[in-house]
Amino acid sequence: MLVQGKPHRTIWLKDGDPKTVQIIDQRALPHDFVIEDLKTLDDAIRAISDMYVRGAPLIGATAAWGLYLALGEIESQGVSSPLAHLHGAATRLKAARPTAVNLAWACDRMTARLEGKASGQAGGLLAAARAEAEEIADEDVEICRKIGINGLGLIEAIAADKNGAPVNILTHCNAGWLATVDWGTATSPMYHAHEKNIPIHVWVDETRPRNQGASLTAWELGEHGIAHTIIVDNAGGHLMQRGDVDMVIVGTDRTARNGDVANKIGTYLKALAAHDNNIPFYVALPSPTIDWDITDGCRDIPIEERSGHEVTHIFGKSVDGSTGDVLLTPVSSAAANPAFDVTPARLVTGLITERGICEASEKALLGLFPEKA
Amino acid sequence: MLVQGKPHRTIWLKDGDPKTVQIIDQRALPHDFVIEDLKTLDDAIRAISDMYVRGAPLIGATAAWGLYLALGEIESQGVSSPLAHLHGAATRLKAARPTAVNLAWACDRMTARLEGKASGQAGGLLAAARAEAEEIADEDVEICRKIGINGLGLIEAIAADKNGAPVNILTHCNAGWLATVDWGTATSPMYHAHEKNIPIHVWVDETRPRNQGASLTAWELGEHGIAHTIIVDNAGGHLMQRGDVDMVIVGTDRTARNGDVANKIGTYLKALAAHDNNIPFYVALPSPTIDWDITDGCRDIPIEERSGHEVTHIFGKSVDGSTGDVLLTPVSSAAANPAFDVTPARLVTGLITERGICEASEKALLGLFPEKA
Numbered sequence: 001m002l003v004q005g006k007p008h009r010t011i012w013l014k015d016g017d018p019k020t021v022q023i024i025d026q027r028a029l030p031h032d033f034v035i036e037d038l039k040t041l042d043d044a045i046r047a048i049s050d051m052y053v054r055g056a057p058l059i060g061a062t063a064a065w066g067l068y069l070a071l072g073e074i075e076s077q078g079v080s081s082p083l084a085h086l087h088g089a090a091t092r093l094k095a096a097r098p099t100a101v102n103l104a105w106a107c108d109r110m111t112a113r114l115e116g117k118a119s120g121q122a123g124g125l126l127a128a129a130r131a132e133a134e135e136i137a138d139e140d141v142e143i144c145r146k147i148g149i150n151g152l153g154l155i156e157a158i159a160a161d162k163n164g165a166p167v168n169i170l171t172h173c174n175a176g177w178l179a180t181v182d183w184g185t186a187t188s189p190m191y192h193a194h195e196k197n198i199p200i201h202v203w204v205d206e207t208r209p210r211n212q213g214a215s216l217t218a219w220e221l222g223e224h225g226i227a228h229t230i231i232v233d234n235a236g237g238h239l240m241q242r243g244d245v246d247m248v249i250v251g252t253d254r255t256a257r258n259g260d261v262a263n264k265i266g267t268y269l270k271a272l273a274a275h276d277n278n279i280p281f282y283v284a285l286p287s288p289t290i291d292w293d294i295t296d297g298c299r300d301i302p303i304e305e306r307s308g309h310e311v312t313h314i315f316g317k318s319v320d321g322s323t324g325d326v327l328l329t330p331v332s333s334a335a336a337n338p339a340f341d342v343t344p345a346r347l348v349t350g351l352i353t354e355r356g357i358c359e360a361s362e363k364a365l366l367g368l369f370p371e372k373a
Numbered sequence: 374m375l376v377q378g379k380p381h382r383t384i385w386l387k388d389g390d391p392k393t394v395q396i397i398d399q400r401a402l403p404h405d406f407v408i409e410d411l412k413t414l415d416d417a418i419r420a421i422s423d424m425y426v427r428g429a430p431l432i433g434a435t436a437a438w439g440l441y442l443a444l445g446e447i448e449s450q451g452v453s454s455p456l457a458h459l460h461g462a463a464t465r466l467k468a469a470r471p472t473a474v475n476l477a478w479a480c481d482r483m484t485a486r487l488e489g490k491a492s493g494q495a496g497g498l499l500a501a502a503r504a505e506a507e508e509i510a511d512e513d514v515e516i517c518r519k520i521g522i523n524g525l526g527l528i529e530a531i532a533a534d535k536n537g538a539p540v541n542i543l544t545h546c547n548a549g550w551l552a553t554v555d556w557g558t559a560t561s562p563m564y565h566a567h568e569k570n571i572p573i574h575v576w577v578d579e580t581r582p583r584n585q586g587a588s589l590t591a592w593e594l595g596e597h598g599i600a601h602t603i604i605v606d607n608a609g610g611h612l613m614q615r616g617d618v619d620m621v622i623v624g625t626d627r628t629a630r631n632g633d634v635a636n637k638i639g640t641y642l643k644a645l646a647a648h649d650n651n652i653p654f655y656v657a658l659p660s661p662t663i664d665w666d667i668t669d670g671c672r673d674i675p676i677e678e679r680s681g682h683e684v685t686h687i688f689g690k691s692v693d694g695s696t697g698d699v700l701l702t703p704v705s706s707a708a709a710n711p712a713f714d715v716t717p718a719r720l721v722t723g724l725i726t727e728r729g730i731c732e733a734s735e736k737a738l739l740g741l742f743p744e745k746a
Contacts (some may be wrong), residue, residue, distance in 0.1 A: 030703040204706075206684065208581060208605040211701055214684075218706040230708040232581040232684055233607050234639025238714035241671070242424040267609025268614070272645040298390070298614065311579070311587075311605055314687055316699025326583055326689025326699050333577075333591040333605040341611035 041070035046183030048096040055179020060106035064133040100287040143286040144183035146354035151189025166201040173207045173264035175251020185284040186249045193229035202228040209310040237273035256281035259345030259360030260297025271347035280349040393464035403592035414443040421425035421469040428552020437506040474627045475661040516659040517556035519727035524562025537575040546637035547578045547589035548624020558624045558657040575601040582683040632718030632733030633670025644720035653722040681708030
């Protein structure tokens with residue numbers, strides 16, 4: 001989408017330098033727009049684990065490009081078995097973040113495809129890895145575009161009853177184009193509505209502790225010209241009570257076979273409030289984030305526990321223009337930091353996928369994805 | 374309660390200087406413990422409007438002492454009608470914060486009592502004002518102590534089933550002794566349990582945007598030696614889902630006749646989660662915060678809308694030891710900041726008052742306060 005008026009993706013091969021992958025260092029947003037070079041597998045692992053990049057689809061794309069970079073290192077490292085090297089790299093990449101299911105998906109797809117082609121020669125593997133990583137990125141863009149087209153209809157239906165007043169959409173965290181390769185998942189219907197001149201206004205949950213809403217979603221909506229207002233995570237329930245929210249659209253890191261949805265911590269609270277106020281609550285998801293092996297998401301999706309430092313400190317910009325962390329809490333107080341929660345399917349109005357919209361249930365999901373039955 | 378090992382209240386007449394009221398400047402917590410002198414009505418108004426002090430009971434006590442300070446200014450300002458001066462001061466104090474019902478309550482009580490005694494002589498009024506302000510403060514301490522005694526039974530009942538494991542209590546915002554004159558409301562049962570050596574652990578919601586939980590509740594619990602863990606406001610629902618919360622106790626700024634509870638923004642979301650997970654949700658309140666004139670809290674309690682600056686900026690301590698605000702959001706993004714929400718009575722397990730515990734309903738409240746029928 002647009003940054004400073006120009007179209008961007010979140011990951012790409014550097015122009016004129018096929019040994020370098022480029023990403024946006026999202027940790028510097030919204031204060032600074034920084035492009036980061038990834039030249040090695042370690043760079044890619046650090047980009048994922050230290051959250052230069054985040055969001056399930058972008059993590060998947062970064063892992064794919066990380067395997068490409070790993071194969072590029074074979075010559076300099078004197079590797080005897082390229083395939084063993086590839087598998088070792090995939091294992092390390094998969095460990096970089098435990099919750100994102102399409103981190104593993106992208107690694108497995110890359111290794112399966114490259115094994116099939118394996119002449120054993122690193123050069124051929126490298127070209128195949130590049131082609132596959134590009135295909136994974138392009139497929140993600142296409143999936144997100146289709147999610148947007150499918151979700152657009154929901155916004156149009158609400159707009160039809162509003163007499164030209166903006167459709168108020170609440171979102172949590174960043175399931176925007178910054179979390180994918182382009183378009184985003186939860187934001188894709190918003191961008192499509194904006195392109196069709198349907199008036200929308202987005203309530204952006206700041207999304208503590210990492211503030212992806214306040215720093216990323218607000219930034220990308222603003223850069224693209226979409227009206228939005230930042231609120232603290234506590235405020236959404238009240239806005240729903242007073243009728244200022246027409247619909248909720250969030251993303252997901254992992255959706256279980258039964259329609260339970262793991263997403264950024266706090267999503268469950270917004271789903272409860274939407275349910276209590278009879279407001280539709282939609283989850284936008286690319287199908288690679290569906291974990292068909294988990295039949296009960298509330299019971300079985302593991303929840304990443306992150307450092308308490310993310311709670312006790314926050315990143316911001318001082319009046320002198322410098323950026324850094326500030327301490328928010330008493331030095332002697334402990335902090336806990338579960339990074340995700342699971343919203344039970346009963347609170348989800350519908351799942352917006354690239355194949356269409358369905359209820360949050362195994363039966364409905366299998367209706368869209370019969371090959372998983 | 375204890376600060377650095379010594380008992381404190383939140384507001385008191387300065388030792389040896391009856392023209393000066395002292396408070397804790399709570400804006401500097403948890404980083405610095407600063408005592409502030411109030412010498413004039415304007416000082417008291419600023420202390421309330423700029424939130425040196427906050428919390429309904431403490432705001433009431435500060436208003437009472439503010440009227441005392443106003444009467445002390447009569448001589449220097451050459452006032453001809455002390456009672457008119459008193460009423461003018463009360464009007465200005467009442468406007469300092471719109472939501473706290475016992476701001477008006479304390480002002481009305483002071484003016485009614487002083488009118489009754491009015492000899493028209495400022496000196497007599499001043500002594501009467503001091504006595505009345507001291508009585509309001511002492512009564513608040515006694516009310517909070519009784520709330521603690523009443524709430525203690527709820528904690529003891531849960532502890533009886535936990536085989537010595539700590540009772541996990543979640544609280545939102547600061548309804549601690551810092552919000553009252555001493556003991557606190559929501560925290561009073563916790564302090565009483567601690568004094569009886571019942572093991573407890575408190576989940577402290579940080580409570581964006583002003584972070585009263587992370588900065589005040591965590592600080593006062595820590596100073597008093599109570600085990601606690603700070604969490605972001607988003608985390609409580611997940612902790613309830615996984616069984617790590619035994620009960621919720623929050624305070625309230627205003628409770629309606631029907632049991633609807635206005636409290637810090639985000640309280641409603643925690644009540645929804647507690648209800649969804651069958652966890653008891655209690656509200657601790659001194660009866661002066663009950664607004665008997667409001668029969669439907671969700672419909673009729675006005676919600677203060679505060680500056681968006683509280684959302685876009687946060688107060689913290691830098692690595693260099695300096696404290697100040699940092700910017701969290703894109704410079705061009707708007708922010709909205711409703712300061713309270715209303716939790717409907719149907720989500721409240723019980724109200725803990727100084728007279729006992731009751732259901733959140735008009736009938737049950739009138740059972741405890743029959744004089745309001």
